[in-house]
Amino acid sequence: MRDVAGGLPDEATASPLVVERYDAGRHKKALVALLLELAAVDPPYPSRLSSDGTAESLESWLAAEPGAVDWVATRDGEVLGHVRVTDPHPYLVAHGPAMGVEIDAQTHGEVVKFFVSTVCRRDGVGRSLLTTAMRHIESSERRPVLAVLDGSTGAIAFYNAMGLVEIGAFDGEEGLNHVFMGSPEGA
Ligand SMILES: CC(C)(COP(=O)(O)OP(=O)(O)OC[C@H]1O[C@@H](n2cnc3c(N)ncnc32)[C@H](O)[C@@H]1OP(=O)(O)O)[C@@H](O)C(=O)NCCC(=O)NCCS
DSSP: OEEEOOOOOSSTTSOOOEEEEOOHHHHHHHHHHHHHHHHTSSSOSSOTTTOOSSHHHHHHHHSOOTTOEEEEEEETTEEEEEEEEESOOHHHHHHTGGGTOOOOTTTEEEEEEEEEOGGGTTSSHHHHHHHHHHHHHHTTTOEEEEEEETTOHHHHHHHHHTTOEEEEEEEETTEEEEEEEOOTTOO
């Protein structure tokens, strides 16, 4: 599946941004290279608790998980970002009721492993990826949900800009997690 998504090329002649389903054979190497770049910035993504920043640990961090559907954003064949939808992880299922929401695989899809290259931030790549993930979740009449670590100020500003709403927070292995959810009719 290939969709031309709403990227924001700098010039009329710039190539369009494409959001397409992840294909390990074509994309894994480039995605691990992108993660190596993000592991070197401050704060690193993923966090040091999730990966030690080596190619091997980043590859296993990317490994498939229950219900996973992945997309990459590319321009001229260059991989610029990634997003995954999974069934909600146990931490969200467990903390949902305290935030006033029952969260399970029938009612919600979780957005995870979402990241964009530092070389193309604030260019609409994240918006295109998250919109694709949210449409996928909403097509099965579920609601998008995600957890973001306290201190991820850019990501939190992004989710607010995307119209998601913070429904609560919980203490996890890596510290305080803010939980964001899409509105029932779509954010
Ligand atoms: C969060 C992330 C995916 C956003 O990707 P992006 O491609 O830069 O986002 P977009 O360009 O689509 O941003 C859309 C809007 O979100 C808001 N936004 C995005 N990043 C922002 C930031 N750092 N500060 C403030 N607002 C921000 C803006 O309103 C932006 O629109 P504008 O640029 O026209 O003002 C990216 O910053 C990233 O990869 N962060 C590191 C990994 C991470 O934290 N992932 C989330 C884990 S839960």
